Amino acid sequence: xxxxxxxxxxxxKKSLLCVGLDTDMEKIPxxxxxxxxxxxxxxxxxxxxxxxxxxxxxxxxxxxxxxxGLKGWESLxxxxxxxxxxxxxxxxxxxxxxGNTSKMYAKAFFEEMKAHAVTVAPYMGEDSVTxxxxxxxxxxxxxxxxxxxxxxDFQQLTLQNNEKLYTEVIRKVASWGDASQLMFxxxxxxxxxIQAIRKIVPEHFxxxxxxxxxxxxxxxxCKYGVTKDGGLLINASRSILYASSGNDFQTAAAAxxxxxxxxxxxxxx
Amino acid sequence: xxxxxxxxxxxxKKSLLCVGLDTDMEKIPxxxxxxxxxxxxxxxxxxxxxxxxxxxxxxxxxxxxxxxGLKGWESLxxxxxxxxxxxxxxxxxxxxxxGNTSKMYAKAFFEEMKAHAVTVAPYMGEDSVTxxxxxxxxxxxxxxxxxxxxxxDFQQLTLQNNEKLYTEVIRKVASWGDASQLMFxxxxxxxxxIQAIRKIVPEHFxxxxxxxxxxxxxxxxCKYGVTKDGGLLINASRSILYASSGNDFQTAAAAxxxxxxxxxxxxxx
Numbered sequence: 001x002x003x004x005x006x007x008x009x010x011x012x013k014k015s016l017l018c019v020g021l022d023t024d025m026e027k028i029p030x031x032x033x034x035x036x037x038x039x040x041x042x043x044x045x046x047x048x049x050x051x052x053x054x055x056x057x058x059x060x061x062x063x064x065x066x067x068x069g070l071k072g073w074e075s076l077x078x079x080x081x082x083x084x085x086x087x088x089x090x091x092x093x094x095x096x097x098x099g100n101t102s103k104m105y106a107k108a109f110f111e112e113m114k115a116h117a118v119t120v121a122p123y124m125g126e127d128s129v130t131x132x133x134x135x136x137x138x139x140x141x142x143x144x145x146x147x148x149x150x151x152x153d154f155q156q157l158t159l160q161n162n163e164k165l166y167t168e169v170i171r172k173v174a175s176w177g178d179a180s181q182l183m184f185x186x187x188x189x190x191x192x193x194i195q196a197i198r199k200i201v202p203e204h205f206x207x208x209x210x211x212x213x214x215x216x217x218x219x220x221x222c223k224y225g226v227t228k229d230g231g232l233l234i235n236a237s238r239s240i241l242y243a244s245s246g247n248d249f250q251t252a253a254a255a256x257x258x259x260x261x262x263x264x265x266x267x268x269x
Numbered sequence: 270x271x272x273x274x275x276x277x278x279x280x281x282k283k284s285l286l287c288v289g290l291d292t293d294m295e296k297i298p299x300x301x302x303x304x305x306x307x308x309x310x311x312x313x314x315x316x317x318x319x320x321x322x323x324x325x326x327x328x329x330x331x332x333x334x335x336x337x338g339l340k341g342w343e344s345l346x347x348x349x350x351x352x353x354x355x356x357x358x359x360x361x362x363x364x365x366x367x368g369n370t371s372k373m374y375a376k377a378f379f380e381e382m383k384a385h386a387v388t389v390a391p392y393m394g395e396d397s398v399t400x401x402x403x404x405x406x407x408x409x410x411x412x413x414x415x416x417x418x419x420x421x422d423f424q425q426l427t428l429q430n431n432e433k434l435y436t437e438v439i440r441k442v443a444s445w446g447d448a449s450q451l452m453f454x455x456x457x458x459x460x461x462x463i464q465a466i467r468k469i470v471p472e473h474f475x476x477x478x479x480x481x482x483x484x485x486x487x488x489x490x491c492k493y494g495v496t497k498d499g500g501l502l503i504n505a506s507r508s509i510l511y512a513s514s515g516n517d518f519q520t521a522a523a524a525x526x527x528x529x530x531x532x533x534x535x536x537x538x
């Protein structure tokens with residue numbers, strides 16, 4: 001999906017919402033778990049149907065599917081096929097390896113799986129990132145500053161030049177690809193940092209996890225992060241997927257998605 | 270596989286050799302590619318049969334299997350099942366995510382896939398690594414210093430305290446788990462660094478990629494890296510798998526594995 005198409009979706013829906021499909025068999029309503037042949041895909045499909053009006057993007061977290069073995073990969077592929085080009089599909093896979101291996105991962109996610117974007121860890125440097133950049137209409141989303149406690153261990157270390165590691169990562173990675181093919185993950189629990197990151201990458205889209213169950217501040221994120229193109233994809237996973245554990249989970253998911261979209265809308269355009 | 274078992278394998282075979290199963294459909298001998306139902310598994314099986322006498326470990330690189338979609342995952346699982354406990358199986362997956370997601374990856378690789386070890390990227394910090402440490406007889410192998418050009422981009426940055434990022438990573442990660450469950454990836458193209466790293470982690474096993482096609486120096490690696498338990502797993506992938514592209518690929522792979530094992534042997538015990 002090219003940048004114009006993504007921006008058109010954002011304008012049409014007046015939303016930056018990305019729904020994280022961290023689908024956990026144990027949290028799926030019992031009725032689906034017991035009576036469907038492929039409960040994970042069935043649940044995803046119902047969540048997508050309920051939220052597509054408010055969401056511009058879906059982000060299946062590959063770990064949740066890999067944990068179910070072959071069957072999980074099948075559910076993941078069916079989910080991605082079901083979304084198609086109706087929304088921007090991010091395979092949240094956090095891959096990254098030496099050049100000839102990253103090339104294989106790019107093939108896996110872009111050619112085989114047909115996701116629009118894949119998340120990549122930066123530790124191995126340039127040749128681990130650039131093999132993902134050669135595909136038209138495909139995106140690489142590199143970890144900048146993550147939303148977990150462990151982000152303090154390395155990302156927040158201060159370098160000899162007084163930069164934090166994560167700002168050095170964002171600055172250097174941004175020199176490898178432009179804003180039509182490269183985004184950054186920036187955790188929303190660190191909303192105060194978004195302003196500073198915008199100075200480094202004024203135009204790149206930022207994928208913001210951690211606004212839902214992890215408790216980031218949606219208003220601050222929008223205030224500092226929104227650009228003329230939208231410029232943000234704001235992810236919520238558990239707070240939407242498991243808004244209700246009962247049979248009304250679709251209505252509850254839609255209501256939570258609408259609540260988030262409404263909070264974003266006023267910052268847009 | 271517990272540490273005693275791994276050390277027993279090393280002593281019995283007098284080898285530190287790890288064969289990297291980066292199996293690329295396009296490089297498999299034509300006879301297998303055209304006449305087998307599952308050429309990737311068939312090739313792996315023949316390589317394992319040819320090298321098991323000299324190798325203590327096998328390291329399938331998950332990217333090569335993911336790039337073939339569902340069928341690739343099936344070939345990977347069959348390969349791991351075929352090796353069983355005859356050698357130490359490393360899923361070279363370079364995963365890592367926030368706590369609840371890393372827990373899913375641990376489940377995927379240890380419970381579903383039944384690998385003995387998985388490689389993990391450190392960028393997201395402690396809660397991305399520790400969920401892998403709770404399994405008896407299972408190992409996490411964290412990227413320290415990699416063998417690719419891109420390792421200069423971030424791993425070699427100097428911190429305010431004058432440490433390089435990669436030594437800080439190794440030091441900090443080593444405080445999260447002991448030498449019975451934690452290893453580090455250290456690229457062999459950087460053999461001069463192994464001596465320094467041994468001062469930080471005198472007992473931990475190091476997984477050394479980059480000795481074969483990538484051209485690291487096997488003697489220097491052994492000289493500085495070997496411990497009383499062996500302490501190293503030295504990986505070669507392409508130089509063994511594709512030692513010959515003809516029908517004699519098994520003999521050629523065995524010869525190259527024997528050559529490497531023989532070069533290691535004199536440093537052991």
